[in-house]
Structures are given as C-alpha cells and as structure tokens.
Amino acid sequence: xxxxxxxxxxKVTEKGKDVELRCDPISGHTxxxxxxxxxxxxxxxxxxxxxxxxxDKSGLPSDRFSAERTGESVSTLTIQRTQQEDxxxxxxxxxxxxxxxxxxxxxx
Amino acid sequence: RKEVEQDPGPFNVPEGATVxxxxxxSNSASQSFFWYRQDCRKxxxxxxxxxxxxNEDGRFTAQLNRASQYxxxxxxxxxxxxxxxxxxxxxxxxxxxFGPGTSLSVIP
Numbered sequence: 001x002x003x004x005x006x007x008x009x010x011k012v013t014e015k016g017k018d019v020e021l022r023c024d025p026i027s028g029h030t031x032x033x034x035x036x037x038x039x040x041x042x043x044x045x046x047x048x049x050x051x052x053x054x055x056d057k058s059g060l061p062s063d064r065f066s067a068e069r070t071g072e073s074v075s076t077l078t079i080q081r082t083q084q085e086d087x088x089x090x091x092x093x094x095x096x097x098x099x100x101x102x103x104x105x106x107x108x
Numbered sequence: 109r110k111e112v113e114q115d116p117g118p119f120n121v122p123e124g125a126t127v128x129x130x131x132x133x134s135n136s137a138s139q140s141f142f143w144y145r146q147d148c149r150k151x152x153x154x155x156x157x158x159x160x161x162x163n164e165d166g167r168f169t170a171q172l173n174r175a176s177q178y179x180x181x182x183x184x185x186x187x188x189x190x191x192x193x194x195x196x197x198x199x200x201x202x203x204x205x206f207g208p209g210t211s212l213s214v215i216p
Contacts, residue, residue, distance in 0.1 A: 033204060035206070041208070042195070042206055042207065042208035042209055043152065043195070043206040045203070045204060045205065045206070048202060048203075048204070050202065056202055056203070058203070091151055091152075096142065096154065096197070096199075096204060097154045098154075099151035099152050099153070100151060101150075101151055102151055
C-alpha cells in the first residue's frame with residue numbers, strides 16, 4: 001500500500017559522522033512531522049512542514065539537526081557530527097494519521 | 109509542569125476488564141486531542157479523536173473535559189490484543205505534543 005516510508009530502516013554510525021534520514025510521505029499530504037523516540041521514552045517533536053510555509057523548527061534539539069522538504073514531497077533529516085545521545089528511532093508522520101516505520105539510529 | 113502528562117502505568121488488567129486512562133494538559137488554549145496506541149518497537153497508530161461530546165468506537169470511548177483540562181480513554185471488555193502503550197496527543201495551533209504514554213498489559 002501507499003503508506004509512509006522511511007529509509008534506511010536501521011543506521012549504525014560512528015560518533016562524529018553525519019547521517020541523513022529520508023521520509024517519503026503519502027502523496028498529496030501537505031503536513032509532515034519528524035519525531036524522535038529514545039528507547040523507553042515518549043515522542044519528541046523535532047520539526048513540522050506544512051505545504052510551502054516556513055517549517056516549525058522549534059523542536060530541533062541543536063544546530064546539528066536540520067531538515068528539508070521540497071514542496072510536498074520527500075523530506076530529509078540530517079544530523080551532523082552525531083553524538084551517542086542522538087541514538088533513537090526517528091519517526092516521520094504524514095499528517096497526524098500516518099506514521100512511517102521509523103529509522104533506528106545507533107551512534108557508537 | 110509538563111505540557112501533557114500521563115500515568116506511565118503499567119496497568120495490568122485481566123481479559124474482559126474495563127480500564128480507563130487519563131491524560132492532563134497544561135495549555136487551556138489547546139484545540140485538538142487524540143489517542144494513539146503504540147505497540148512495542150512499532151510506530152504510533154491513530155486510535156481515535158477526542159471531543160467534548162465524547163467519541164465512541166466499539167469498545168473504546170474517549171472524552172474531553174475542557175474545564176479540568178484532561179482527556180480520558182475507556183476500554184471495555186479488554187482483549188489481549190489491547191496490550192500496548194496508549195499515547196495522548198494535544199495540539200496547540202501547529203504544535204503537536206505527545207504524552208509519555210500509559211502502558212497497558214491485558215492478562216489472560
């Protein structure tokens with residue numbers, strides 16, 4: 001089915017490396033959210049895109065985190081100089097109804 | 109005070125029992141409310157919306173109390189498959205806040 005997809009599903013990286021996570025939302029959905037979920041914890045809001053409006057970046061934890069979205073299509077979340085505390089599952093949601101399966105990031 | 113609070117549980121209930129969860133929110137201007145369920149190591153899935161007039165979907169009933177700033181979820185005739193973490197979500201304009209979740213285990 002045409003749900004939300006994310007890639008990679010798992011990513012293991014070394015501390016200090018940059019990573020790029022991808023989200024393919026459901027076609028036609030204007031709203032896209034990124035969340036982070038650390039093991040055993042709740043969802044932390046990171047960033048929200050709505051159509052061509054300026055994104056709400058209020059949840060990004062540091063300037064190492066950035067996200068882009070071209071129009072109403074694919075979004076990428078980039079984490080520069082990864083740290084061990086960045087280890088988490090990164091979830092993308094297309095509107096609030098449909099979440100992707102997430103990318104499990106492990107920073108060694 | 110956290111913006112959205114939930115009793116983390118766990119709630120351990122026998123099959124067939126009725127169980128209720130509450131979720132409190134701090135911003136009286138919050139506009140929309142939802143319940144999600146999240147199975148272990150899976151993405152959240154929208155369960156139902158919450159209205160002041162109440163919302164019922166089969167064995168599930170959700171209610172909003174604006175005066176006391178809480179939302180509730182009632183599950184009747186619990187099934188083993190109801191075992192999950194239940195997340196309440198509060199929307200303030202474009203800000204979407206997930207509660208930390210309440211863990212439910214339904215025991216045979």
